[in-house]
Amino acid sequence: MSFPWAKEYTPANPVMKFLDEKLPLPRLVYNAVGAGYPVPRNLNYMWNFGVLAGFFLVLQIVTGVVLAMHYAADATVAFAKVEHIMRDVNWGWLMRYSHANGASFFFVVIYLHIFRGFYYSSYKAPREMVWLLGVVIFLLMMATAFMGYVLPWGQMSFWGAKVITGLFGAIPVVGEPLQVWLLGGFAPDDAALNRFFSLHFLLPFVIAGVVILHIWALHIPGSSNPTGVEVKSESDTVPFHPYYTAKDGFGLGVVLVLFAVMLFFLPNYLGHPDNYIEANPLSTPAHIVPEWYFWPFYAILRAFTMDFILPAKLWGVLAMFAAILIWFFLPWLDRSPVRSGHYRPLFRKFFWFGLIPVMAVLFYCGGAPAEEPYVMLSQLATAYYFLHFLVILPLVSSFEKPEPLPYSITEAVLGSDKKAVLGENTTPAT
């Protein structure tokens, strides 16, 4: 669907006309990311990250497929194969560093994309399905990245895999058999490495499929915008192409500059030196830490240090998974009729002075050793994290008086909208 004023695709030449009649693929693209998709005219740069995430997904697939041509998932040679890629394969170092840093940039972009959603409540009706599919993508990405990190078979690969799969051992009764079943043995070895490679190759394509659903679901109501006021008329929108293709092009340029700096000058900055030591089941690293993008959830896992009815470890595992799974319920937990945090004074305070610093603390503590004061800090932050989403967010709208909303996007951008009717200015957007 789209707005009634969306431009219709008219094939410019006979070839396109032929194609459009037999298989309307050009039409599909035109309506998805071309001039046929009307988009609110007031999007800010926080709306760039969806397209950027798509870029990094493609980059991961392209570099990953090339790496897979030279890699072998066999515990005796995997580490040496990665070194072979780094030393002997033409441009192998570029492929490998692009893939490793590409994963990090993918997560940076996705985190910004998700936090955009938190601030502007993009998860609210009518975009619940877009949000739910987004959370599915995030979970798939985490699984993919976790298994990818095992492939180079360094010390952190091995011990990270051991710790994370060990979490399943915390589940009562079925835990241990489940862990053995997942790994294909009692510790990560050939069986685990092979299945991780197989799934690491597969999942990105599953992600690509869910991304298509995500965009499909988005195009039914159309994009939201920083005011949270829904599109009312044609003057509220501009066609995606050329307006947002141009804006996304510039955003992509900026991110690629930063990516090139990391890739060519600091390619191991986000990695861990221990992963340049080949996996050794007999030697445990001093500190086992996952990749940086897992740190907030790792901090939550380790915050539960006390048995209370359930064993501490089980609490940690439940909390870690719950920390992401609760995002699925956000559309129904937050019942303020106003979307944008811009017009919600109380919500905005909890966002900037609660959620954001707490996420920063969780990030920091997840990468720090499990010592005091980091454990205490993660405990306080974890408590706030759950209170924020499960208690504050459902209740805050009862105490909050939203600020007046503009009548329309046009009014927000131009200062006035000819169509604005007196008295309608403060109607919340629903």
Place this chain on the structure above:
Amino acid sequence: MIRPIAILVGLGFSIVVLLAFVTGAYTWATEETQPTAEHEFHIAPHAPEGGFAHDGPLGTWDVAQLQRGYQVYKEVCAACHSLKYVAFRDLAGLGYDEGQIKAEAASYQVPGIDPNTGEATFRPGLPTDYFPSPYPNAVAAAAANNNAIPPDLSLMTKARHHGPEYVYSLLTGYDAIPAELTQEFPDFETPTGLYFNQYFPNLNLAMAPPLTTDGQVTYAEGNPQPTIRQMSADVAAFLTWTAEPKMVERRQTGWPVLGFLIFATILAFFAKKQVWSSATPGRKDD
């Protein structure tokens, strides 16, 4: 219905984690943590005077230094440490020509098969061979080194934080136990077969000081004096190269790429301005 459940779940998780916080904080406030010698007397690695030629985004290899470092590796470290990801052909990166590489390779004995009997034996190396391990297997390596296996050095400088500085500091860091340490930790000792070194995480390691006297390695005419510091810096530089022979090539590829991207991004910025200005007369911002 979903909101009351959510509130209960939220309170549940936060109460449990806050209980853990209270007990943790109580223990932390009441129990004193014992300081450890490793914690108090470990020293962070530092660079040799003047740093390395390969440091920084514009750094390049100092080929003469890499050659000296290779000589130190070959004459000293190779007695205990392998270099298994480096092939003799890679020495072309140190400025050696084909003939020199062939001769270098042939100066090493690598495992082979007797062409007449099929028995396992040794043969002179070829450029396509990799640096051989000084020990037939890990058990032999451990047996010869007080139960510690000398690690492969190919990736050493990437496998430690501040790797090149760490290797340099470790090799030059075999000093006597400082008096303050013995004062503060009277129980601290270096077991026989281990050696005290404040750059090593637990202060005692199984490697005997490999570089003990100035001039241990004789450098060719025109090179700096082979002091312990000089040899240590040279071998640290060499091990930076073995860990990533493509490092300088990587940076040199990076500059033009970065230049192109910045140029393209500036163009994209003006393109974006142009596109937007034409279509939104009277727009407040941007």
